[in-house]
Amino acid sequence: MLSLKFIRENPEKVKKAIKSKGLEIDLQKIFSLDSQRKQFLNESENLRARRNRASTEIAKKKGARKETASLIEEMKKVSKKIKEIDSFLDEKEKELDEFRLLLPNIPHSSVPLEKNLIVRTVGEIPEFNFKVLPHWEIGERLEILDFKSASRMTGRAFPLYKGLGAKLERALINFMLDTHQKQGYQEISPPFIVNRHSMKNCGQLPWLEEDMYYIKKDDFFLIPTAEVPLTNIHQDEILTEEKLPIYYAAYSPCFRREAGAYGKETKGLLRVHQFDKVELVKLVKPKNSYEELEKLVADAEEILQLLKLPYRVVLLSDKEISFAAAKCYDLEVWAGAQKEYLEVSSCSNYEDFQSRRAKIKYRSKEATSFVHTLNGSGIALARTVVAILENYQQKDGSIIIPEVLQPYFGGIKKIS
RNA sequence: GGAGAGGUCGCAUAGCUUGGUCGAGUGCGCGCGACUGGAAAUCGCGUGGACCGUAAGGUCUCGGGAGUUCGAAUCUCCCCCUCUCCGCCA
Numbered sequence: 001m002l003s004l005k006f007i008r009e010n011p012e013k014v015k016k017a018i019k020s021k022g023l024e025i026d027l028q029k030i031f032s033l034d035s036q037r038k039q040f041l042n043e044s045e046n047l048r049a050r051r052n053r054a055s056t057e058i059a060k061k062k063g064a065r066k067e068t069a070s071l072i073e074e075m076k077k078v079s080k081k082i083k084e085i086d087s088f089l090d091e092k093e094k095e096l097d098e099f100r101l102l103l104p105n106i107p108h109s110s111v112p113l114e115k116n117l118i119v120r121t122v123g124e125i126p127e128f129n130f131k132v133l134p135h136w137e138i139g140e141r142l143e144i145l146d147f148k149s150a151s152r153m154t155g156r157a158f159p160l161y162k163g164l165g166a167k168l169e170r171a172l173i174n175f176m177l178d179t180h181q182k183q184g185y186q187e188i189s190p191p192f193i194v195n196r197h198s199m200k201n202c203g204q205l206p207w208l209e210e211d212m213y214y215i216k217k218d219d220f221f222l223i224p225t226a227e228v229p230l231t232n233i234h235q236d237e238i239l240t241e242e243k244l245p246i247y248y249a250a251y252s253p254c255f256r257r258e259a260g261a262y263g264k265e266t267k268g269l270l271r272v273h274q275f276d277k278v279e280l281v282k283l284v285k286p287k288n289s290y291e292e293l294e295k296l297v298a299d300a301e302e303i304l305q306l307l308k309l310p311y312r313v314v315l316l317s318d319k320e321i322s323f324a325a326a327k328c329y330d331l332e333v334w335a336g337a338q339k340e341y342l343e344v345s346s347c348s349n350y351e352d353f354q355s356r357r358a359k360i361k362y363r364s365k366e367a368t369s370f371v372h373t374l375n376g377s378g379i380a381l382a383r384t385v386v387a388i389l390e391n392y393q394q395k396d397g398s399i400i401i402p403e404v405l406q407p408y409f410g411g412i413k414k415i416s
Numbered sequence: 417g418g419a420g421a422g423g424u425c426g427c428a429u430a431g432c433u434u435g436g437u438c439g440a441g442u443g444c445g446c447g448c449g450a451c452u453g454g455a456a457a458u459c460g461c462g463u464g465g466a467c468c469g470u471a472a473g474g475u476c477u478c479g480g481g482a483g484u485u486c487g488a489a490u491c492u493c494c495c496c497c498u499c500u501c502c503g504c505c506a
Contacts, residue, residue, distance in 0.1 A: 038468070041467075041468065041475085042468070042469095042475095044475080045467090045468070045474060045475045045476085046474085046475090048474090048475060048476085049474060049475070051486075051487075052474095052475085052487090054486070054487085055436065055486070055487045056436075056437070056487095058436070058486065058487070059436035059437070059487080060436090060437080062436080063436090063437090068486085071486075072486045072487090073486080074486080075486035075487080076485095076486060077486095078486080079485085079486065079487085238426085238464080238465075240426080361465090363426095363464095365447090368464090368465075
């Protein structure tokens with residue numbers, strides 16, 4: 001959420017951000033709502049000040065056994081008037097809040113316009129002297145993936161991992177968490193279901209409600225990423241300065257309806273409704289949040305480097321960047337049979353966009369201010385499995401297990 | 417799910433019976449100062465947040481919401497959360 005002050009002082013920046021997201025929002029309406037709000041607020045506060053004074057006076061007079069009826073009579077009218085004005089005020093404030101929730105974050109000045117920028121490409125793209133099978137074929141053949149039974153028990157695009165496939169999933173989760181722990185992140189195992197409030201805090205709502213799995217009975221949502229519970233750990237808190245920076249890492253399954261995404265790029269594990277992910281979240285001081293973003297990207301990259309998977313880092317343009325982010329790098333891993341790069345991580349600095357919604361602040365000697373929140377996948381599993389199955393594939397149809405994962409396999413070096 | 421007890425300014429608690437000098441007392445913590453060679457102890461002062469305002473100042477905030485009242489931390493109703501006991505259960 002943007003502060004009213006910022007909107008007031010930088011209308012052009014806000015308009016530009018709205019436009020680059022393809023939204024249509026009339027900013028003028030915010031200004032008129034705001035001035036109406038102020039007017040009502042002022043009027044209400046003046047009347048309240050008067051009532052407060054009268055209240056003490058009544059109390060004193062009663063103590064001295066003096067006449068109070070006329071003053072009470074007058075205050076009856078004042079209270080009625082306050083109620084009336086407050087109802088207008090509430091209305092304006094609600095409208096204003098709803099409006100503000102619709103406004104996207106402002107991209108940082110280093111964000112490229114229109115087109116994404118490939119920042120770096122790391123690792124060698126493997127050459128094969130045989131035809132590499134797509135992961136869904138090799139996976140079914142090795143009996144480590146079973147899309148058929150999963151779609152029967154649930155529906156399409158819900159994966160089922162079997163045997164060494166399931167073990168690969170578990171090994172990756174453990175490997176990632178262990179690595180991030182060494183990098184200084186505290187491991188968290190959070191709820192996988194959150195309330196509406198937490199979803200709003202992260203910026204998933206109001207725009208993405210259609211993309212979420214929703215439990216009507218409790219007004220709960222299945223998390224689309226562990227970012228939501230992790231960022232909300234400190235909601236409504238004022239942290240002491242010494243606590244910052246805070247680094248959290250969590251494994252969670254991620255649930256996404258992916259409404260309207262059918263068709264392209266949906267085969268096998270490429271785009272699924274449930275996938276595992278290890279997520280990194282940082283709460284930091286505003287001063288160094290952009291350095292922290294670079295470190296976050298490096299921490300996520302380390303996973304790909306250790307797995308020896310070729311990848312590239314893409315800096316998203318103002319058009320591609322998500323609603324709540326000010327700057328975002330995507331990590332894309334090469335998949336040998338798809339012959340393309342797949343997004344496995346999004347590392348973003350949200351500045352105070354989320355902390356303002358979630359009311360996460362820190363107190364220093366000088367002032368109390370909002371923290372900056374960052375998060376990044378470290379990393380998403382389904383597509384990482386795709387990359388392993390397709391890049392580590394051998395001519396005989398087996399899959400070599402990446403060296404760093406072998407300790408998690410108890411001596412097994414290959415899936416065949 | 418049933419019965420009961422609670423949710424107060426960083427933490428711990430008082431205040432709620434009997435509504436008004438309670439935006440709130442006390443202890444701890446924290447900050448500044450005094451004392452000291454230095455420290456502990458002690459003493460003094462200060463110490464939440466939001467909004468409006470250049471400021472002075474004003475308003476709001478006692479889990480959240482609604483209500484009663486001239487006036488609500490205090491009374492009523494609804495919701496959320498915590499704890500204890502019972503039930504159910506991996």
